[in-house]
Each structure stands twice: as C-alpha cells, then as structure tokens.
Amino acid sequence: xxxxxDGRRVxxxxxxxxxxxxxxxxxxxxxxxxxxxxxEGADVNRSTFYRHYNTQYELYDxxxxxxxxxxxxLFNEKSSSLNFLTAVLEYIEKNRDTFLVILSGNxxxxxxxxxxIMTEKFIDKTQLSEMGVYVAQFVSAGITSTxxxxxxxxxxxxxxxxxxxxxxxxMHGLKRAIDFAPTPKSETKD
Numbered sequence: 001x002x003x004x005x006d007g008r009r010v011x012x013x014x015x016x017x018x019x020x021x022x023x024x025x026x027x028x029x030x031x032x033x034x035x036x037x038x039x040e041g042a043d044v045n046r047s048t049f050y051r052h053y054n055t056q057y058e059l060y061d062x063x064x065x066x067x068x069x070x071x072x073x074l075f076n077e078k079s080s081s082l083n084f085l086t087a088v089l090e091y092i093e094k095n096r097d098t099f100l101v102i103l104s105g106n107x108x109x110x111x112x113x114x115x116x117i118m119t120e121k122f123i124d125k126t127q128l129s130e131m132g133v134y135v136a137q138f139v140s141a142g143i144t145s146t147x148x149x150x151x152x153x154x155x156x157x158x159x160x161x162x163x164x165x166x167x168x169x170x171m172h173g174l175k176r177a178i179d180f181a182p183t184p185k186s187e188t189k190d
Contacts (some may be wrong), residue, residue, distance in 0.1 A: 013044060014052055018050060018062065019042070020038045020042040020100050021038050035056060089160075093156070093159050
C-alpha cells in the first residue's frame with residue numbers, strides 16, 4: 001500500500017530547493033546553474049530534486065508561480081488599489097533577495113514582465129487602443145525601474161510611501177496619458 005507523502009516535508013524540501021536556486025542565481029545566470037549545485041545547496045539528493053522538478057527552469061517557474069499566487073491573495077484581501085499596492089510593496093521588500101535575483105540579468109524574466117503581473121490588476125489592456133497599450137507599457141517599465149532602484153537601496157523609504165507615489169502616478173498620470181494618447185483613424189470604430 002502506497003502512503004501519501006508528508007505535506008510538510010514536501011513543502012520544506014521545495015523551499016530548500018527554491019532557496020538554493022535563489023542563492024546560486026545571486027552569483028550566476030539560471031542557464032549556468034546545475035541541478036547538482038542546487039541539490040548541494042539544499043542538502044538533498046538529486047533523486048529528491050527529480051521527484052519534484054525536471055529542470056532548474058521548472059523550479060524557477062514554481063518560484064514565479066508562488067509569487068503570482070501570493071499577489072493574487074493580496075489582491076483578493078485588499079479593499080482598495082492603494083492598500084493592495086502597499087501590501088505588494090511590503091511583500092516585495094520582505095522577499096527582497098528573491099526579487100533582486102528575478103529582476104536581475106540572472107533571472108529569466110524582464111522587469112517589465114515582472115511588473116505586468118501586478119499592473120494587470122489595475123489595467124485591462126484588452127480595452128486599450130494600441131497607443132494606450134504603449135503608454136501602459138511605458139509607465140509599467142518606469143515603475144518597475146523605480147522598484148529596482150528602491151530595492152537596491154539599503155536605506156529605503158517605507159513601502160507605503162513608494163506605494164502612494166506609484167498609485168498616484170498610475171491612477172492619475174497613466175489615466176491622463178491614456179486619455180490623451182491619440183487613437184489612429186484605423187482603430188476608430190464607426
């Protein structure tokens with residue numbers, strides 16, 4: 001008779017593997033990280049790694065999925081956009097090492113892609129004109145660059161201050177920019 005794996009033990013093993021990968025990616029690109037190095041850092045056997053993941057990229061994707069899931073929970077818990085944004089920045093700051101790795105050249109995701117996970121909660125890009133999408137992407141990349149600068153400072157402004165700044169840029173500056181962006185005649189609906 002087959003027994004169910006111990007849920008806590010599986011969670012702990014996955015956490016050790018994720019932490020090991022993040023530590024390794026502080027030094028080098030995910031493309032140069034081996035399964036052997038991940039296992040040594042986590043102090044687990046390769047067979048244990050392969051019980052959960054096939055590649056280091058699959059492990060990395062699991063880290064990204066955890067972040068996305070956590071942000072989704074925050075979105076569902078917060079009553080206002082500003083509260084949500086503040087909670088996200090506090091989450092990012094709490095997981096600073098992970099975000100610095102993900103947003104660095106050693107990660108497998110650009111800063112713009114990472115921030116799109118968050119901005120999609122504010123903006124339905126399917127409702128924007130082509131020019132509106134350009135404006136939204138421009139603002140999104142600028143905010144992400146601001147987050148990158150903020151995370152790299154040892155003495156940072158509190159998360160709620162930066163959240164307030166970003167919120168007002170997104171809700172007022174972005175809306176005005178999108179409203180102002182001309183719609184080419186080929187996109188207008190007759």
